[in-house]
Each structure stands twice: as structure tokens, then as C-alpha cells.
Amino acid sequence: MSLTRRQVAGAALVTAAAVPLTFGTAHAGEHRRRTVFIAGDSTAAQKYADAAPETGWGMALPFFLHRQLDVANHAVNGRSSKSFVDEGRLAALLAAVRPGDLLLIQFAHNDEKTEDPTRYTEPWTTYQDHLRLYIEGARSRGARPVLATAVERRRFDAEGNARPSHGEYPAAMRALAAQERVALLDIQALSLELWQSLGVEETKKYFNWTATEQDNTHFNPPGAIEVARLVARELLRARVLRVRDVRRLGDAIPESWISWPDAVA
Known part of the structure; x- marks a missing residue:
């Protein structure tokens, strides 16, 4: 079932008139910090002390962005578009x-x-249809939407070839990005x-493999750092960010920079 434009606007709680894109200041002559919001699932989400060493790539993204850019990570485990x-998570995000x-x-x-x-979508x-809610919601608030194909799981065939696991979803997102003229970060292809x-064997060092768990979907600190590096490089390549907005793209990032706060009660 396709959503109408009215349903799209209503679901995103869009009440204000569209604001022209301004990738700089909120008002003429007034400088303000910009925020990079993340909407996504557990591969990007903030993890807490009880989940360590599991790490979402959104936790590492600030290491590659200059200090004038804030990161607001709204990604949550188990969520779909x-x-x-x-x-109501998109509405809460858009309100900010x-x-x-x-x-x-x-x-x-x-x-x-x-x-x-x-959770299922075709x-x-x-x-x-659901991705359009995010695109139109961001644009209505004068923000820039950026689509990122889903990072790949750790899957290999018997010959040692990394295999894709997301079916038609990356292709559908690529097509939508072209239709809607939205910047695309092809993290699926790059991570594969x-x-x-x-x-x-070496990929085990990037996923949440522990003495008690063999997780081929979620990352440990090295994996989250490398995926965040891919995201930052793609933001630069797609001209979403400028050279002055990114840093450390070629630097080793210490695992010790990752921290897991106590879970919110």
C-alpha cells in the first residue's frame, strides 16, 4: 500500500511551511552549531554498559567530525523504517x-x-513509502536528508567470498535516492x-565476537570505528559535508575512545 502525500505529512507531524535549505546559519548573521541526526537500528545505536563491547557506528561518528558538528543518535535496537x-520516534526527532x-x-x-x-516493509x-516520511520531514524543517544503505552483516560462502544479506532493500534505497534527489551513502556496498x-577470520575482530557470543551483525569498537569512517568518507564524497567538517579520516582511532554509559533508568 502506498502512502499519500497527506499521510506522509501527517505521520511526520509537519506543521510548518517548508523552509529553504540552508547548510549554514539559522538566521542571517547568526552562527549556530549544526547537528547530524541519525535514524536507524541497532547497528548504529548507542550502546550502554550492560551491552559492552557491542558498539553502534553512531557512537564512533563524532571522532570523524569537527567539533562544530554535533551528533544526535536516535537509532534504536530492533527498529525498522x-x-x-x-x-513516534521520527516525530520526536523532527521536533529537534x-x-x-x-x-x-x-x-x-x-x-x-x-x-x-x-516491522516488515516490502x-x-x-x-x-516510509523512507519518504524521513525525507519530507527533514526537508520541511530546512534540514538535509541523507540515505545510507544498510551496513552488511558478516557472511561468507564456502569459498571465502563476502555475501550480501539485504536482498532488494539496498537497490530500492538507491532508486529512491535518485527519484527524490537525495544524497546516498552506499554503506552496504562499501562494507561488503x-x-x-x-x-x-580477520572480520571476526570487527564484529561482536566474544567468549560467549558469535554475533555477525553487531560491531565491537574496531568495527564501529571503521564503519563510522566509511560514513564520514561518504559524507565528504557526496558533498554533504566539506573538507573542513571532517577530520582523522586516515588516522587510527584508539578503542579506548569508545565508552558505554550506564543505561538510563
Whole structure:
């Protein structure tokens, strides 16, 4: 089922007239800090002390952005493009967005769950429909939406070839980005290339493999740092950010910079 434009606007709680994109200041002559908002799932989300060493790439993104850019990580474990909207999380995020901000949008892992109607979306219809809610919501507030294809899981075939796991969702997002003229960060393709270059054994050092868990979806600090580096490089390549907005793209980032706060009660 396709959503109408009126449904799109209502779901995103858009009440103000569209504001022209301003990738600088909120008002003439008034400088303000810009914020990079993240809407996504557990691969990007903030993790807490009880989940360490599991690490979302959104936790490492600030290491690659200059200090004048803030990061507001709204990604939450287990959410799809649909459930994030249905739970009111997109509306809450948009309420904080200001002209000149960025909204990074990465979903697919949970949209793929055909057995769960609260999360499942079909790639070429409801998935694209829900992504439009984020795009139009950001634009209505004078912010810039940026689509990011879902980072790949750690999957290899018997010959040691890294295999894609997201079906038609990356292609559907690429097509939507072209239709809507939205910047695209192809993290799916880049992460698959990275896992291939690292190989079967070396990739274990980037995922949440511990003595008690063999997790091929979520990252540890090194993995989150490298995926965040991919995101920052893509933001620069796509001309979403400028050279002065990024830093340390070629530097080693110490794992000790990652921290896991206590969970909020």
C-alpha cells in the first residue's frame, strides 16, 4: 500500500511551511552549531554498559567530525523504517531538527523481518513509502536528508567470498535516492567490499565476537570505528559535508575512545 502525500505529512507531524535549505546559519548573521541526526537500528545505536563491547557506528561518528558538528543518535535496537515511525520516534526527532541540520537514515535489517508485521516493509513499496516520511520531514524543517544503505552483516560462502544479506532493500534505497534527489551513502556496498578485503577470520575482530557470543551483525569498537569512517568518507564524497567538517579520516582511532554509559533508568 502506498502512502499519500497527506499521510506522509501527517505521520511526520509537519506543521510548518517548508523552509529553504540552508547548510549554514539559522538566521542571517547568526552562527549556530549544526547537528547530524541519525535514524536507524541497532547497528548504529548507542550502546550502554550492560551491552559492552557491542558498539553502534553512531557512537564512533563524532571522532570523524569537527567539533562544530554535533551528533544526535536516535537509532534504536530492533527498529525498522516502519516501527520507528509508528512508535513516534521520527516525530520526536523532527521536533529537534533545525534548518541546516542533517538527517542520516539507515534502515533495512529489521524491515526484512517478514514474520513481524509491526516491522516488515516490502522493498519497492512500503519501505520506500516510509523512507519518504524521513525525507519530507527533514526537508520541511530546512534540514538535509541523507540515505545510507544498510551496513552488511558478516557472511561468507564456502569459498571465502563476502555475501550480501539485504536482498532488494539496498537497490530500492538507491532508486529512491535518485527519484527524490537525495544524497546516498552506499554503506552496504562499501562494507561488503571491506569485509571481503579483510577475509573470514580477520572480520571476526570487527564484529561482536566474544567468549560467549558469535554475533555477525553487531560491531565491537574496531568495527564501529571503521564503519563510522566509511560514513564520514561518504559524507565528504557526496558533498554533504566539506573538507573542513571532517577530520582523522586516515588516522587510527584508539578503542579506548569508545565508552558505554550506564543505561538510563
